[in-house]
Amino acid sequence: MSTTTGKKVIRVLVAKPGLDGHDQGAKVIAYGLKDEGFEVIYTGLRRTPEEIANAAVDEDVDVIGLSILSGAHLSIVRRLMALLKEKGVAEKMVLVGGIIPAEDIPKLKEMGVAEVFVSGTYISQVAEFIRSRVGDS
Amino acid sequence: MNEDLEKIREAKKAWEEGPLAKTIKKFPYCTPESSRFYSPLDVEDFDFLEKVGFPGTYPFTAGTFAVEPLAGLARFAHMAGSGEGTGQIPGAGPTRAAIYSGYGTPEDTRDYYKGLLERGGRGGPNLAFDLPTQCGYDSDDPLVEGEVGKVGVCVDSLADFEIIYEPYQGDLNLDRIASNFTINAPANVIIAMYAALAEKRGVPLEKLRATPQNDILKEYVARGTYIFPPKPALRMFRDSLLFICKNMPNVNITSIGGYHIREAGATREQDLAFSMAIAIAYLQVGVDAGLHVDEFAPRFTFNAFGGSMEILKEIAFQRAARRMYARILKERFGAKDDRSMRIRQVLGAHIGPSSTTLQRPLNNLTRAVLGAVASVMSGGRPLPFPPYDEPLGLGWSLEAMQLATDAGRIITCEAKLLEYTDPFAGSYCMEAMTDEIENAAWEELEKIEKMGGAVAAIENGYMQREVSRSAYERQRAMETCQRLVVGVNCFTGEDELEVTTNRLVPNPYDPVKREQAEERQRERLAEIKKSRDNKEVARLLNELKDLAAKEEENLIPHLIECVKAYATEGEICNVLREVFGEFQAVSPF
Numbered sequence: 173m174s175t176t177t178g179k180k181v182i183r184v185l186v187a188k189p190g191l192d193g194h195d196q197g198a199k200v201i202a203y204g205l206k207d208e209g210f211e212v213i214y215t216g217l218r219r220t221p222e223e224i225a226n227a228a229v230d231e232d233v234d235v236i237g238l239s240i241l242s243g244a245h246l247s248i249v250r251r252l253m254a255l256l257k258e259k260g261v262a263e264k265m266v267l268v269g270g271i272i273p274a275e276d277i278p279k280l281k282e283m284g285v286a287e288v289f290v291s292g293t294y295i296s297q298v299a300e301f302i303r304s305r306v307g308d309s
Numbered sequence: 310m311n312e313d314l315e316k317i318r319e320a321k322k323a324w325e326e327g328p329l330a331k332t333i334k335k336f337p338y339c340t341p342e343s344s345r346f347y348s349p350l351d352v353e354d355f356d357f358l359e360k361v362g363f364p365g366t367y368p369f370t371a372g373t374f375a376v377e378p379l380a381g382l383a384r385f386a387h388m389a390g391s392g393e394g395t396g397q398i399p400g401a402g403p404t405r406a407a408i409y410s411g412y413g414t415p416e417d418t419r420d421y422y423k424g425l426l427e428r429g430g431r432g433g434p435n436l437a438f439d440l441p442t443q444c445g446y447d448s449d450d451p452l453v454e455g456e457v458g459k460v461g462v463c464v465d466s467l468a469d470f471e472i473i474y475e476p477y478q479g480d481l482n483l484d485r486i487a488s489n490f491t492i493n494a495p496a497n498v499i500i501a502m503y504a505a506l507a508e509k510r511g512v513p514l515e516k517l518r519a520t521p522q523n524d525i526l527k528e529y530v531a532r533g534t535y536i537f538p539p540k541p542a543l544r545m546f547r548d549s550l551l552f553i554c555k556n557m558p559n560v561n562i563t564s565i566g567g568y569h570i571r572e573a574g575a576t577r578e579q580d581l582a583f584s585m586a587i588a589i590a591y592l593q594v595g596v597d598a599g600l601h602v603d604e605f606a607p608r609f610t611f612n613a614f615g616g617s618m619e620i621l622k623e624i625a626f627q628r629a630a631r632r633m634y635a636r637i638l639k640e641r642f643g644a645k646d647d648r649s650m651r652i653r654q655v656l657g658a659h660i661g662p663s664s665t666t667l668q669r670p671l672n673n674l675t676r677a678v679l680g681a682v683a684s685v686m687s688g689g690r691p692l693p694f695p696p697y698d699e700p701l702g703l704g705w706s707l708e709a710m711q712l713a714t715d716a717g718r719i720i721t722c723e724a725k726l727l728e729y730t731d732p733f734a735g736s737y738c739m740e741a742m743t744d745e746i747e748n749a750a751w752e753e754l755e756k757i758e759k760m761g762g763a764v765a766a767i768e769n770g771y772m773q774r775e776v777s778r779s780a781y782e783r784q785r786a787m788e789t790c791q792r793l794v795v796g797v798n799c800f801t802g803e804d805e806l807e808v809t810t811n812r813l814v815p816n817p818y819d820p821v822k823r824e825q826a827e828e829r830q831r832e833r834l835a836e837i838k839k840s841r842d843n844k845e846v847a848r849l850l851n852e853l854k855d856l857a858a859k860e861e862e863n864l865i866p867h868l869i870e871c872v873k874a875y876a877t878e879g880e881i882c883n884v885l886r887e888v889f890g891e892f893q894a895v896s897p898f
Contacts, residue, residue: 191440191453193535194531194533199777200781202897242440244459246455247454251454271702273702273703274701294787294788295788
């Protein structure tokens with residue numbers, strides 16, 4: 173499997189929505205996916221769903237990875253999904269990582285999140301997941 | 310002495326060539342490093358008075374105080390009833406009034422504290438604020454939708470403070486309790502609110518006891534609740550330092566947090582060096598403002614240092630931190646008062662949430678207990694932290710808090726670990742590790758000093774990048790099994806039992822109230838904005854803008870006027886954003 177779709181390298185936007193400043197996870201995944209061969213764009217802290225959706229379109233990414241530890245994941249993801257749909261890019265893969273209570277994972281998936289990665293996940297698992305889904309499309 | 314060392318050297322050689330070599334030959338997976346033995350050769354220049362000294366005396370390696378004041382209370386620990394609001398008795402652990410708390414709206418938090426007091430609690434609030442408050446936004450700002458009242462209580466205006474403190478009246482009035490505020494970037498607004506509340510109640514400012522976290526520099530490196538760039542942020546720090554020194558002698562100026570930096574991924578040495586660099590920056594602010602270090606350094610506190618499961622190294626780390634800080638104060642800043650040189654911290658060498666696992670979460674109790682053991686054995690309190698269900702992301706359950714509290718009681722009453730101060734003093738291993746950590750931190754500190762100090766090392770992104778790099782290496786080490794985490798990357802086979810946990814005791818915070826908190830707060834904020842004298846608010850905010858532009862002005866007296874007129878935290882921060890600008894994070898790549 174490769175980190176490319178056709179000839180293009182898979183592009184991943186790592187985003188930190190909301191006000192939570194615990195960005196260790198976001199940065200670690202950004203470094204890790206870069207080392208795995210993806211092209212990674214990191215938004216920095218405190219991005220609104222609007223900014224994330226715009227960045228996803230402007231940067232023409234294949235994947236949007238959200239890191240959320242503040243408990244605000246449901247409302248943030250709901251808004252982002254609506255915005256992606258509005259912009260006609262609902263097909264972009266959305267991943268969520270962070271502190272997500274088990275009971276919320278099905279709710280996120282129902283909203284269209286492809287996968288939720290919680291504490292203890294290997295970067296290679298995330299990389300493989302992306303390759304298997306984006307690479308085949 | 311030298312002859313003795315010579316003899317030891319010979320004995321070591323004989324040991325290495327004899328028993329050690331033989332054992333390694335027999336057990337090839339053993340190396341001299343796999344179970345290291347320390348001898349006097351590892352601390353050749355050891356000088357007890359210079360390196361350790363008696364507890365509570367320079368260089369404070371053995372302890373901050375001659376006797377840990379709480380140790381004497383240990384035998385009374387059993388007398389503390391449950392819900393007793395005193396975190397003072399070590400065996401009682403973090404009793405429910407003293408723990409970091411804040412729920413939804415000010416009314417919800419008020420009711421929570423009211424309940425504690427009705428059950429016999431006596432302590433003041435240790436306030437957790439929600440992220441909008443920590444980042445200087447009002448609850449009605451469109452940016453903060455979904456975050457109001459989530460990780461703590463929301464505070465928009467003085468009206469909110471008035472509500473939170475309703476239960477604290479009479480013999481629990483502001484002059485009788487101590488408050489803690491976990492607030493950094495807008496710390497001065499919160500300090501102003503506390504002062505305004507005291508003034509309205511007729512409590513003299515000099516009687517107030519409180520600790521605002523007020524440690525903005527670590528926010529850029531870890532945790533991330535910054536607003537302004539570091540330079541104006543330090544000017545605000547100067548304002549609070551001077552105002553507190555002059556008017557509120559019983560209020561602490563700052564609570565510096567090494568632990569946050571470690572939690573963000575820093576190594577032990579980076580944690581120590583960065584924290585010291587940050588402390589130096591704050592100390593320099595006071596000195597530059599014309600004070601002698603002994604006039605304000607005794608009002609500096611530390612939140613905590615620590616954070617890993619390697620408890621022997623963590624004990625060494627605490628000792629190194631105390632010695633390094635004392636040396637910086639004495640040698641660099643010319644402190645004469647012992648109180649300036651002491652690291653006063655609430656928590657000791659506890660582990661942090663990053664050491665806990667989502668997998669088999671009850672194991673986190675074992676982990677937290679080890680952290681608490683390290684804490685008491687290095688002069689801290691026996692407070693197992695965090696409660697085992699921390700990584701589940703649901704807030705601490707009452708049963709997890711009960712067990713954490715009990716573990717502290719067991720350490721105190723049954724294991725009696727508080728009965729000895731710095732039990733490892735003079736241990737070849739401990740002294741060698743203490744030296745090693747301190748030396749590495751000095752080396753790193755020197756690097757930062759060459760860049761121009763903590764502010765420069767934040768502005769150029771050095772500290773942030775180093776911490777992120779270390780965090781990445783930590784993750785890699787986990788993935789390659791160089792760092793083993795039980796239940797995560799080892800001992801995960803089919804024969805293992807995936808022990809889970811359920812919440813048995815319902816959370817006291819009604820989920821319906823939690824759901825509605827944001828809406829309720831927005832409605833109340835709208836009412837306040839309607840009922841206050843808006844002309845006066847506009848005039849005060851305009852004046853704030855002019856004053857903020859003058860570097861030499863201390864803004865706190867004016868902030869007190871602003872909050873008394875019910876100008877909101879968000880309005881105040883917006884004015885300051887206009888003048889100071891906002892911090893733009895440096896790219897991690």
